[in-house]
Amino acid sequence: MDKMLWEPKRRIEAAFRKNLLNIAREIIKQVGNITDTDVITEILRQISKSREFEKFSESAAMKMVTHLFDDQGHTWRQATAANGKGGSFYAALQAELRGYTGRLLMDQVKRNAEIIKTLPLDISIDVTTYISQETAKGRRASEIAKEIKLKFPEQTKARAKLIARTEVSKTQSQLTESRCRMFNINWYVWRPVGGSKGDGRTRKSHRGMADVLVAWDDAPAPEDLFPQVSKITGKRYRNSLGHYHAGCCPNCRCYAEPVIDLDLFTWPMQAYRNGSIQRINRKAFEKII
Ligand SMILES: [Zn+2]
Incomplete structure:
Protein backbone atom coordinates (compact mmCIF):
# COMPACT_ATOMS: atom_id res chain seq x y z
CA MET A 1 0.00 0.00 0.00
CA ILE A 185 -8.79 0.00 15.30
CA ASN A 186 -7.02 1.13 18.45
CA TRP A 187 -3.53 1.75 17.09
CA TYR A 188 -1.94 3.97 14.50
CA VAL A 189 1.58 4.66 13.26
CA TRP A 190 2.90 8.22 13.74
CA ARG A 191 4.17 9.45 10.37
CA PRO A 192 5.96 12.72 9.70
CA VAL A 193 5.53 14.29 6.27
CA GLY A 194 8.51 13.40 4.10
CA GLY A 195 9.20 9.92 5.52
CA SER A 196 10.92 8.64 8.66
CA LYS A 197 13.40 11.49 8.93
CA GLY A 198 10.87 14.20 8.13
CA ASP A 199 11.36 16.74 5.38
CA GLY A 200 13.90 19.03 7.00
CA ARG A 201 11.28 21.15 8.72
CA THR A 202 9.99 18.41 11.02
CA ARG A 203 10.75 19.15 14.67
CA LYS A 204 13.18 16.87 16.50
CA SER A 205 10.59 15.40 18.86
CA HIS A 206 8.37 14.42 15.93
CA ARG A 207 11.27 12.87 14.04
CA GLY A 208 11.68 10.80 17.19
CA MET A 209 8.03 9.70 16.96
CA ALA A 210 8.45 8.62 13.32
CA ASP A 211 7.06 5.12 12.64
CA VAL A 212 6.15 4.56 16.30
CA LEU A 213 2.93 2.66 17.09
CA VAL A 214 0.60 4.73 19.26
CA ALA A 215 -2.74 3.77 20.88
CA TRP A 216 -5.63 6.22 20.49
CA ASP A 217 -6.30 5.92 24.22
CA ASP A 218 -2.74 6.80 25.20
CA ALA A 219 -1.40 9.96 23.52
CA PRO A 220 2.35 10.46 23.96
CA ALA A 221 4.18 13.61 25.09
CA PRO A 222 6.86 13.82 22.37
CA GLU A 223 8.67 16.74 24.06
CA ASP A 224 9.15 14.61 27.20
CA LEU A 225 10.29 11.56 25.21
CA PHE A 226 12.76 13.62 23.15
CA PRO A 227 13.63 16.62 25.30
CA GLN A 228 15.25 19.68 23.78
CA VAL A 229 18.12 21.14 25.77
CA SER A 230 18.86 24.87 25.66
CA LYS A 231 22.30 25.58 24.20
CA ILE A 232 22.67 28.56 26.51
CA THR A 233 21.54 27.26 29.91
CA GLY A 234 22.02 23.54 29.29
CA LYS A 235 18.60 22.96 30.81
CA ARG A 236 15.66 21.10 29.33
CA TYR A 237 12.94 23.26 27.81
CA ARG A 238 9.67 23.11 29.66
CA ASN A 239 7.10 20.98 27.83
CA SER A 240 4.12 23.25 27.24
CA LEU A 241 2.49 20.99 24.66
CA GLY A 242 1.65 18.05 26.90
CA HIS A 243 0.24 14.82 25.51
CA TYR A 244 -1.19 14.81 22.00
CA HIS A 245 -1.66 12.68 18.88
CA ALA A 246 0.05 13.03 15.49
CA GLY A 247 -1.01 16.24 13.75
CA CYS A 248 -2.48 17.75 16.91
CA CYS A 249 -0.12 20.55 17.94
CA PRO A 250 0.52 23.97 16.35
CA ASN A 251 2.24 23.83 12.95
CA CYS A 252 2.49 20.03 13.01
CA ARG A 253 2.16 18.29 9.65
CA CYS A 254 2.46 14.73 10.96
CA TYR A 255 -0.39 12.30 10.42
CA ALA A 256 -1.77 9.03 11.76
CA GLU A 257 -1.69 5.88 9.65
CA PRO A 258 -4.25 3.42 11.07
CA VAL A 259 -3.02 -0.09 11.77
CA ILE A 260 -5.49 -2.01 9.61
CA ASP A 261 -3.31 -4.84 8.37
CA LEU A 262 -0.21 -6.02 10.28
CA ASP A 263 1.25 -7.48 7.05
CA LEU A 264 1.84 -3.96 5.80
CA PHE A 265 4.46 -3.19 8.45
CA THR A 266 8.02 -4.33 8.91
CA TRP A 267 8.43 -6.05 12.27
CA PRO A 268 9.71 -5.54 14.91
CA MET A 269 8.29 -2.04 15.31
CA GLN A 270 8.60 0.59 18.01
CA ALA A 271 5.56 1.16 20.21
CA TYR A 272 4.70 3.84 22.73
CA ARG A 273 3.56 2.07 25.91
CA ASN A 274 3.60 2.88 29.62
CA GLY A 275 5.22 6.24 29.03
CA SER A 276 8.13 5.08 26.89
CA ILE A 277 8.98 3.78 23.45
CA GLN A 278 9.82 0.08 23.29
CA ARG A 279 10.65 -2.40 20.57
CA ILE A 280 7.84 -4.82 19.95
CA ASN A 281 7.61 -7.89 17.71
CA ARG A 282 4.52 -8.89 15.82
CA LYS A 283 3.53 -11.69 18.23
CA ALA A 284 3.70 -9.41 21.26
CA PHE A 285 1.76 -6.70 19.43
CA GLU A 286 -0.96 -9.15 18.38
CA LYS A 287 -1.40 -9.98 22.04
CA ILE A 288 -2.07 -6.38 23.06
CA ILE A 289 -4.40 -5.34 20.25
ZN1 LIG B 1 4.64 16.90 13.59
Missing part, protein backbone atom coordinates in the same frame (compact mmCIF):
# COMPACT_ATOMS: atom_id res chain seq x y z
CA ASP A 2 1.06 3.52 -0.72
CA LYS A 3 2.56 5.00 2.43
CA MET A 4 1.48 8.50 1.46
CA LEU A 5 -2.14 7.37 1.35
CA TRP A 6 -2.87 8.78 4.80
CA GLU A 7 -0.97 12.01 4.39
CA PRO A 8 -3.27 15.05 4.39
CA LYS A 9 -3.50 16.48 0.88
CA ARG A 10 -1.63 19.74 0.50
CA ARG A 11 -4.29 21.07 -1.82
CA ILE A 12 -6.87 20.96 0.99
CA GLU A 13 -4.58 23.03 3.20
CA ALA A 14 -3.85 25.40 0.30
CA ALA A 15 -7.54 25.90 -0.49
CA PHE A 16 -8.33 26.60 3.17
CA ARG A 17 -5.42 29.05 3.46
CA LYS A 18 -6.61 30.88 0.35
CA ASN A 19 -10.09 31.12 1.77
CA LEU A 20 -8.76 32.56 5.05
CA LEU A 21 -6.69 35.12 3.14
CA ASN A 22 -9.71 36.24 1.17
CA ILE A 23 -11.62 36.72 4.39
CA ALA A 24 -8.71 38.68 5.89
CA ARG A 25 -8.41 40.85 2.79
CA GLU A 26 -12.09 41.75 3.05
CA ILE A 27 -11.61 42.64 6.71
CA ILE A 28 -8.65 44.92 5.97
CA LYS A 29 -10.63 46.60 3.20
CA GLN A 30 -13.21 47.67 5.78
CA VAL A 31 -10.54 49.61 7.66
CA GLY A 32 -9.93 51.72 4.56
CA ASN A 33 -8.02 54.89 5.34
CA ILE A 34 -9.09 55.17 8.94
CA THR A 35 -6.23 55.69 11.39
CA ASP A 36 -8.22 56.38 14.52
CA THR A 37 -7.46 53.23 16.52
CA ASP A 38 -10.69 53.39 18.51
CA VAL A 39 -12.74 53.55 15.33
CA ILE A 40 -10.77 50.66 13.77
CA THR A 41 -11.19 48.52 16.86
CA GLU A 42 -14.91 49.23 16.84
CA ILE A 43 -15.31 48.43 13.12
CA LEU A 44 -13.48 45.12 13.48
CA ARG A 45 -15.42 44.27 16.61
CA GLN A 46 -18.66 44.86 14.70
CA ILE A 47 -17.46 42.64 11.86
CA SER A 48 -16.58 39.79 14.19
CA LYS A 49 -20.09 39.97 15.65
CA SER A 50 -21.99 40.31 12.40
CA ARG A 51 -24.22 37.53 11.14
CA GLU A 52 -22.68 37.89 7.68
CA PHE A 53 -19.17 37.23 8.96
CA GLU A 54 -20.39 34.30 11.00
CA LYS A 55 -21.87 32.77 7.84
CA PHE A 56 -18.60 33.42 6.02
CA SER A 57 -16.59 31.65 8.72
CA GLU A 58 -18.94 28.71 8.88
CA SER A 59 -18.93 28.20 5.15
CA ALA A 60 -15.10 28.31 4.97
CA ALA A 61 -14.85 25.83 7.85
CA MET A 62 -17.52 23.61 6.31
CA LYS A 63 -15.70 23.51 2.98
CA MET A 64 -12.43 22.45 4.59
CA VAL A 65 -13.96 19.79 6.84
CA THR A 66 -16.11 18.18 4.15
CA HIS A 67 -13.19 18.28 1.75
CA LEU A 68 -11.08 16.30 4.25
CA PHE A 69 -13.96 13.99 5.01
CA ASP A 70 -14.54 13.09 1.35
CA ASP A 71 -10.85 12.67 0.71
CA GLN A 72 -10.45 10.40 3.72
CA GLY A 73 -13.48 8.35 2.75
CA HIS A 74 -11.65 7.60 -0.46
CA THR A 75 -8.51 6.67 1.48
CA TRP A 76 -10.38 4.30 3.78
CA ARG A 77 -11.99 2.57 0.85
CA GLN A 78 -8.61 2.12 -0.82
CA ALA A 79 -6.96 0.86 2.36
CA THR A 80 -9.71 -1.55 3.28
CA ALA A 81 -10.21 -2.82 -0.27
CA ALA A 82 -6.59 -4.02 -0.08
CA ASN A 83 -7.35 -6.37 2.80
CA GLY A 84 -10.66 -7.64 1.45
CA LYS A 85 -12.86 -5.76 3.91
CA GLY A 86 -13.87 -3.13 1.38
CA GLY A 87 -17.55 -3.98 1.18
CA SER A 88 -18.34 -3.90 4.87
CA PHE A 89 -16.25 -0.78 5.46
CA TYR A 90 -18.03 1.00 2.65
CA ALA A 91 -21.44 0.23 4.13
CA ALA A 92 -20.20 1.39 7.50
CA LEU A 93 -18.93 4.64 5.98
CA GLN A 94 -22.36 5.30 4.52
CA ALA A 95 -23.97 4.74 7.89
CA GLU A 96 -21.49 6.80 9.88
CA LEU A 97 -22.63 10.16 8.52
CA ARG A 98 -26.01 9.57 10.04
CA GLY A 99 -24.55 8.87 13.44
CA TYR A 100 -21.50 9.75 15.48
CA THR A 101 -19.33 11.01 12.61
CA GLY A 102 -22.06 13.38 11.46
CA ARG A 103 -21.97 15.00 14.90
CA LEU A 104 -18.18 14.94 15.01
CA LEU A 105 -18.06 16.70 11.63
CA MET A 106 -20.37 19.43 12.88
CA ASP A 107 -18.16 19.82 15.96
CA GLN A 108 -15.11 20.22 13.71
CA VAL A 109 -16.92 22.80 11.57
CA LYS A 110 -17.90 24.74 14.69
CA ARG A 111 -14.41 24.56 16.16
CA ASN A 112 -12.82 25.80 12.93
CA ALA A 113 -15.42 28.55 12.46
CA GLU A 114 -14.63 29.81 15.98
CA ILE A 115 -10.94 30.01 15.07
CA ILE A 116 -11.72 31.96 11.87
CA LYS A 117 -13.85 34.32 13.94
CA THR A 118 -10.74 35.34 15.89
CA LEU A 119 -9.23 36.84 12.71
CA PRO A 120 -10.85 40.32 12.94
CA LEU A 121 -9.78 40.65 16.56
CA ASP A 122 -6.23 39.52 15.77
CA ILE A 123 -6.06 41.98 12.89
CA SER A 124 -7.48 44.71 15.11
CA ILE A 125 -4.76 44.14 17.72
CA ASP A 126 -2.04 44.11 15.04
CA VAL A 127 -3.31 47.25 13.33
CA THR A 128 -3.92 49.31 16.44
CA THR A 129 -0.56 48.35 18.00
CA TYR A 130 1.18 49.35 14.80
CA ILE A 131 -0.65 52.68 14.58
CA SER A 132 0.15 53.53 18.23
CA GLN A 133 3.84 52.74 17.74
CA GLU A 134 4.15 54.76 14.56
CA THR A 135 2.13 57.69 15.91
CA ALA A 136 4.44 57.82 18.93
CA LYS A 137 7.33 58.22 16.48
CA GLY A 138 5.58 61.32 15.15
CA ARG A 139 4.60 59.90 11.78
CA ARG A 140 1.72 61.21 9.73
CA ALA A 141 -1.62 59.40 9.86
CA SER A 142 -2.04 59.26 6.09
CA GLU A 143 1.38 57.63 5.73
CA ILE A 144 0.54 55.04 8.38
CA ALA A 145 -2.78 54.23 6.69
CA LYS A 146 -1.00 53.60 3.42
CA GLU A 147 1.48 51.31 5.14
CA ILE A 148 -1.18 49.25 6.84
CA LYS A 149 -2.65 48.34 3.49
CA LEU A 150 0.74 47.25 2.19
CA LYS A 151 2.21 45.69 5.30
CA PHE A 152 -0.72 43.93 6.88
CA PRO A 153 -1.40 41.37 4.28
CA GLU A 154 2.05 39.92 5.27
CA GLN A 155 1.25 39.41 8.94
CA THR A 156 -2.21 38.19 8.13
CA LYS A 157 -0.74 35.81 5.58
CA ALA A 158 1.47 34.30 8.27
CA ARG A 159 -1.51 33.93 10.57
CA ALA A 160 -3.70 32.34 7.86
CA LYS A 161 -0.87 29.94 7.06
CA LEU A 162 -0.51 28.85 10.67
CA ILE A 163 -4.26 28.40 11.12
CA ALA A 164 -4.60 26.42 7.88
CA ARG A 165 -1.67 24.11 8.61
CA THR A 166 -2.57 23.50 12.25
CA GLU A 167 -6.29 23.03 11.74
CA VAL A 168 -6.18 20.85 8.63
CA SER A 169 -3.78 18.42 10.38
CA LYS A 170 -5.80 18.44 13.57
CA THR A 171 -9.14 17.93 11.83
CA GLN A 172 -7.64 15.16 9.72
CA SER A 173 -6.25 13.42 12.80
CA GLN A 174 -9.57 13.65 14.64
CA LEU A 175 -11.46 12.27 11.65
CA THR A 176 -8.99 9.38 11.45
CA GLU A 177 -9.40 8.72 15.16
CA SER A 178 -13.19 8.66 14.98
CA ARG A 179 -13.18 6.25 12.06
CA CYS A 180 -10.61 4.04 13.75
CA ARG A 181 -12.76 3.86 16.87
CA MET A 182 -15.78 2.97 14.80
CA PHE A 183 -13.91 0.00 13.35
CA ASN A 184 -12.21 -0.90 16.64
Whole structure:
Protein backbone atom coordinates (compact mmCIF):
# COMPACT_ATOMS: atom_id res chain seq x y z
CA MET A 1 0.00 0.00 0.00
CA ASP A 2 1.06 3.52 -0.72
CA LYS A 3 2.56 5.00 2.43
CA MET A 4 1.48 8.50 1.46
CA LEU A 5 -2.14 7.37 1.35
CA TRP A 6 -2.87 8.78 4.80
CA GLU A 7 -0.97 12.01 4.39
CA PRO A 8 -3.27 15.05 4.39
CA LYS A 9 -3.50 16.48 0.88
CA ARG A 10 -1.63 19.74 0.50
CA ARG A 11 -4.29 21.07 -1.82
CA ILE A 12 -6.87 20.96 0.99
CA GLU A 13 -4.58 23.03 3.20
CA ALA A 14 -3.85 25.40 0.30
CA ALA A 15 -7.54 25.90 -0.49
CA PHE A 16 -8.33 26.60 3.17
CA ARG A 17 -5.42 29.05 3.46
CA LYS A 18 -6.61 30.88 0.35
CA ASN A 19 -10.09 31.12 1.77
CA LEU A 20 -8.76 32.56 5.05
CA LEU A 21 -6.69 35.12 3.14
CA ASN A 22 -9.71 36.24 1.17
CA ILE A 23 -11.62 36.72 4.39
CA ALA A 24 -8.71 38.68 5.89
CA ARG A 25 -8.41 40.85 2.79
CA GLU A 26 -12.09 41.75 3.05
CA ILE A 27 -11.61 42.64 6.71
CA ILE A 28 -8.65 44.92 5.97
CA LYS A 29 -10.63 46.60 3.20
CA GLN A 30 -13.21 47.67 5.78
CA VAL A 31 -10.54 49.61 7.66
CA GLY A 32 -9.93 51.72 4.56
CA ASN A 33 -8.02 54.89 5.34
CA ILE A 34 -9.09 55.17 8.94
CA THR A 35 -6.23 55.69 11.39
CA ASP A 36 -8.22 56.38 14.52
CA THR A 37 -7.46 53.23 16.52
CA ASP A 38 -10.69 53.39 18.51
CA VAL A 39 -12.74 53.55 15.33
CA ILE A 40 -10.77 50.66 13.77
CA THR A 41 -11.19 48.52 16.86
CA GLU A 42 -14.91 49.23 16.84
CA ILE A 43 -15.31 48.43 13.12
CA LEU A 44 -13.48 45.12 13.48
CA ARG A 45 -15.42 44.27 16.61
CA GLN A 46 -18.66 44.86 14.70
CA ILE A 47 -17.46 42.64 11.86
CA SER A 48 -16.58 39.79 14.19
CA LYS A 49 -20.09 39.97 15.65
CA SER A 50 -21.99 40.31 12.40
CA ARG A 51 -24.22 37.53 11.14
CA GLU A 52 -22.68 37.89 7.68
CA PHE A 53 -19.17 37.23 8.96
CA GLU A 54 -20.39 34.30 11.00
CA LYS A 55 -21.87 32.77 7.84
CA PHE A 56 -18.60 33.42 6.02
CA SER A 57 -16.59 31.65 8.72
CA GLU A 58 -18.94 28.71 8.88
CA SER A 59 -18.93 28.20 5.15
CA ALA A 60 -15.10 28.31 4.97
CA ALA A 61 -14.85 25.83 7.85
CA MET A 62 -17.52 23.61 6.31
CA LYS A 63 -15.70 23.51 2.98
CA MET A 64 -12.43 22.45 4.59
CA VAL A 65 -13.96 19.79 6.84
CA THR A 66 -16.11 18.18 4.15
CA HIS A 67 -13.19 18.28 1.75
CA LEU A 68 -11.08 16.30 4.25
CA PHE A 69 -13.96 13.99 5.01
CA ASP A 70 -14.54 13.09 1.35
CA ASP A 71 -10.85 12.67 0.71
CA GLN A 72 -10.45 10.40 3.72
CA GLY A 73 -13.48 8.35 2.75
CA HIS A 74 -11.65 7.60 -0.46
CA THR A 75 -8.51 6.67 1.48
CA TRP A 76 -10.38 4.30 3.78
CA ARG A 77 -11.99 2.57 0.85
CA GLN A 78 -8.61 2.12 -0.82
CA ALA A 79 -6.96 0.86 2.36
CA THR A 80 -9.71 -1.55 3.28
CA ALA A 81 -10.21 -2.82 -0.27
CA ALA A 82 -6.59 -4.02 -0.08
CA ASN A 83 -7.35 -6.37 2.80
CA GLY A 84 -10.66 -7.64 1.45
CA LYS A 85 -12.86 -5.76 3.91
CA GLY A 86 -13.87 -3.13 1.38
CA GLY A 87 -17.55 -3.98 1.18
CA SER A 88 -18.34 -3.90 4.87
CA PHE A 89 -16.25 -0.78 5.46
CA TYR A 90 -18.03 1.00 2.65
CA ALA A 91 -21.44 0.23 4.13
CA ALA A 92 -20.20 1.39 7.50
CA LEU A 93 -18.93 4.64 5.98
CA GLN A 94 -22.36 5.30 4.52
CA ALA A 95 -23.97 4.74 7.89
CA GLU A 96 -21.49 6.80 9.88
CA LEU A 97 -22.63 10.16 8.52
CA ARG A 98 -26.01 9.57 10.04
CA GLY A 99 -24.55 8.87 13.44
CA TYR A 100 -21.50 9.75 15.48
CA THR A 101 -19.33 11.01 12.61
CA GLY A 102 -22.06 13.38 11.46
CA ARG A 103 -21.97 15.00 14.90
CA LEU A 104 -18.18 14.94 15.01
CA LEU A 105 -18.06 16.70 11.63
CA MET A 106 -20.37 19.43 12.88
CA ASP A 107 -18.16 19.82 15.96
CA GLN A 108 -15.11 20.22 13.71
CA VAL A 109 -16.92 22.80 11.57
CA LYS A 110 -17.90 24.74 14.69
CA ARG A 111 -14.41 24.56 16.16
CA ASN A 112 -12.82 25.80 12.93
CA ALA A 113 -15.42 28.55 12.46
CA GLU A 114 -14.63 29.81 15.98
CA ILE A 115 -10.94 30.01 15.07
CA ILE A 116 -11.72 31.96 11.87
CA LYS A 117 -13.85 34.32 13.94
CA THR A 118 -10.74 35.34 15.89
CA LEU A 119 -9.23 36.84 12.71
CA PRO A 120 -10.85 40.32 12.94
CA LEU A 121 -9.78 40.65 16.56
CA ASP A 122 -6.23 39.52 15.77
CA ILE A 123 -6.06 41.98 12.89
CA SER A 124 -7.48 44.71 15.11
CA ILE A 125 -4.76 44.14 17.72
CA ASP A 126 -2.04 44.11 15.04
CA VAL A 127 -3.31 47.25 13.33
CA THR A 128 -3.92 49.31 16.44
CA THR A 129 -0.56 48.35 18.00
CA TYR A 130 1.18 49.35 14.80
CA ILE A 131 -0.65 52.68 14.58
CA SER A 132 0.15 53.53 18.23
CA GLN A 133 3.84 52.74 17.74
CA GLU A 134 4.15 54.76 14.56
CA THR A 135 2.13 57.69 15.91
CA ALA A 136 4.44 57.82 18.93
CA LYS A 137 7.33 58.22 16.48
CA GLY A 138 5.58 61.32 15.15
CA ARG A 139 4.60 59.90 11.78
CA ARG A 140 1.72 61.21 9.73
CA ALA A 141 -1.62 59.40 9.86
CA SER A 142 -2.04 59.26 6.09
CA GLU A 143 1.38 57.63 5.73
CA ILE A 144 0.54 55.04 8.38
CA ALA A 145 -2.78 54.23 6.69
CA LYS A 146 -1.00 53.60 3.42
CA GLU A 147 1.48 51.31 5.14
CA ILE A 148 -1.18 49.25 6.84
CA LYS A 149 -2.65 48.34 3.49
CA LEU A 150 0.74 47.25 2.19
CA LYS A 151 2.21 45.69 5.30
CA PHE A 152 -0.72 43.93 6.88
CA PRO A 153 -1.40 41.37 4.28
CA GLU A 154 2.05 39.92 5.27
CA GLN A 155 1.25 39.41 8.94
CA THR A 156 -2.21 38.19 8.13
CA LYS A 157 -0.74 35.81 5.58
CA ALA A 158 1.47 34.30 8.27
CA ARG A 159 -1.51 33.93 10.57
CA ALA A 160 -3.70 32.34 7.86
CA LYS A 161 -0.87 29.94 7.06
CA LEU A 162 -0.51 28.85 10.67
CA ILE A 163 -4.26 28.40 11.12
CA ALA A 164 -4.60 26.42 7.88
CA ARG A 165 -1.67 24.11 8.61
CA THR A 166 -2.57 23.50 12.25
CA GLU A 167 -6.29 23.03 11.74
CA VAL A 168 -6.18 20.85 8.63
CA SER A 169 -3.78 18.42 10.38
CA LYS A 170 -5.80 18.44 13.57
CA THR A 171 -9.14 17.93 11.83
CA GLN A 172 -7.64 15.16 9.72
CA SER A 173 -6.25 13.42 12.80
CA GLN A 174 -9.57 13.65 14.64
CA LEU A 175 -11.46 12.27 11.65
CA THR A 176 -8.99 9.38 11.45
CA GLU A 177 -9.40 8.72 15.16
CA SER A 178 -13.19 8.66 14.98
CA ARG A 179 -13.18 6.25 12.06
CA CYS A 180 -10.61 4.04 13.75
CA ARG A 181 -12.76 3.86 16.87
CA MET A 182 -15.78 2.97 14.80
CA PHE A 183 -13.91 0.00 13.35
CA ASN A 184 -12.21 -0.90 16.64
CA ILE A 185 -8.79 0.00 15.30
CA ASN A 186 -7.02 1.13 18.45
CA TRP A 187 -3.53 1.75 17.09
CA TYR A 188 -1.94 3.97 14.50
CA VAL A 189 1.58 4.66 13.26
CA TRP A 190 2.90 8.22 13.74
CA ARG A 191 4.17 9.45 10.37
CA PRO A 192 5.96 12.72 9.70
CA VAL A 193 5.53 14.29 6.27
CA GLY A 194 8.51 13.40 4.10
CA GLY A 195 9.20 9.92 5.52
CA SER A 196 10.92 8.64 8.66
CA LYS A 197 13.40 11.49 8.93
CA GLY A 198 10.87 14.20 8.13
CA ASP A 199 11.36 16.74 5.38
CA GLY A 200 13.90 19.03 7.00
CA ARG A 201 11.28 21.15 8.72
CA THR A 202 9.99 18.41 11.02
CA ARG A 203 10.75 19.15 14.67
CA LYS A 204 13.18 16.87 16.50
CA SER A 205 10.59 15.40 18.86
CA HIS A 206 8.37 14.42 15.93
CA ARG A 207 11.27 12.87 14.04
CA GLY A 208 11.68 10.80 17.19
CA MET A 209 8.03 9.70 16.96
CA ALA A 210 8.45 8.62 13.32
CA ASP A 211 7.06 5.12 12.64
CA VAL A 212 6.15 4.56 16.30
CA LEU A 213 2.93 2.66 17.09
CA VAL A 214 0.60 4.73 19.26
CA ALA A 215 -2.74 3.77 20.88
CA TRP A 216 -5.63 6.22 20.49
CA ASP A 217 -6.30 5.92 24.22
CA ASP A 218 -2.74 6.80 25.20
CA ALA A 219 -1.40 9.96 23.52
CA PRO A 220 2.35 10.46 23.96
CA ALA A 221 4.18 13.61 25.09
CA PRO A 222 6.86 13.82 22.37
CA GLU A 223 8.67 16.74 24.06
CA ASP A 224 9.15 14.61 27.20
CA LEU A 225 10.29 11.56 25.21
CA PHE A 226 12.76 13.62 23.15
CA PRO A 227 13.63 16.62 25.30
CA GLN A 228 15.25 19.68 23.78
CA VAL A 229 18.12 21.14 25.77
CA SER A 230 18.86 24.87 25.66
CA LYS A 231 22.30 25.58 24.20
CA ILE A 232 22.67 28.56 26.51
CA THR A 233 21.54 27.26 29.91
CA GLY A 234 22.02 23.54 29.29
CA LYS A 235 18.60 22.96 30.81
CA ARG A 236 15.66 21.10 29.33
CA TYR A 237 12.94 23.26 27.81
CA ARG A 238 9.67 23.11 29.66
CA ASN A 239 7.10 20.98 27.83
CA SER A 240 4.12 23.25 27.24
CA LEU A 241 2.49 20.99 24.66
CA GLY A 242 1.65 18.05 26.90
CA HIS A 243 0.24 14.82 25.51
CA TYR A 244 -1.19 14.81 22.00
CA HIS A 245 -1.66 12.68 18.88
CA ALA A 246 0.05 13.03 15.49
CA GLY A 247 -1.01 16.24 13.75
CA CYS A 248 -2.48 17.75 16.91
CA CYS A 249 -0.12 20.55 17.94
CA PRO A 250 0.52 23.97 16.35
CA ASN A 251 2.24 23.83 12.95
CA CYS A 252 2.49 20.03 13.01
CA ARG A 253 2.16 18.29 9.65
CA CYS A 254 2.46 14.73 10.96
CA TYR A 255 -0.39 12.30 10.42
CA ALA A 256 -1.77 9.03 11.76
CA GLU A 257 -1.69 5.88 9.65
CA PRO A 258 -4.25 3.42 11.07
CA VAL A 259 -3.02 -0.09 11.77
CA ILE A 260 -5.49 -2.01 9.61
CA ASP A 261 -3.31 -4.84 8.37
CA LEU A 262 -0.21 -6.02 10.28
CA ASP A 263 1.25 -7.48 7.05
CA LEU A 264 1.84 -3.96 5.80
CA PHE A 265 4.46 -3.19 8.45
CA THR A 266 8.02 -4.33 8.91
CA TRP A 267 8.43 -6.05 12.27
CA PRO A 268 9.71 -5.54 14.91
CA MET A 269 8.29 -2.04 15.31
CA GLN A 270 8.60 0.59 18.01
CA ALA A 271 5.56 1.16 20.21
CA TYR A 272 4.70 3.84 22.73
CA ARG A 273 3.56 2.07 25.91
CA ASN A 274 3.60 2.88 29.62
CA GLY A 275 5.22 6.24 29.03
CA SER A 276 8.13 5.08 26.89
CA ILE A 277 8.98 3.78 23.45
CA GLN A 278 9.82 0.08 23.29
CA ARG A 279 10.65 -2.40 20.57
CA ILE A 280 7.84 -4.82 19.95
CA ASN A 281 7.61 -7.89 17.71
CA ARG A 282 4.52 -8.89 15.82
CA LYS A 283 3.53 -11.69 18.23
CA ALA A 284 3.70 -9.41 21.26
CA PHE A 285 1.76 -6.70 19.43
CA GLU A 286 -0.96 -9.15 18.38
CA LYS A 287 -1.40 -9.98 22.04
CA ILE A 288 -2.07 -6.38 23.06
CA ILE A 289 -4.40 -5.34 20.25
ZN1 LIG B 1 4.64 16.90 13.59
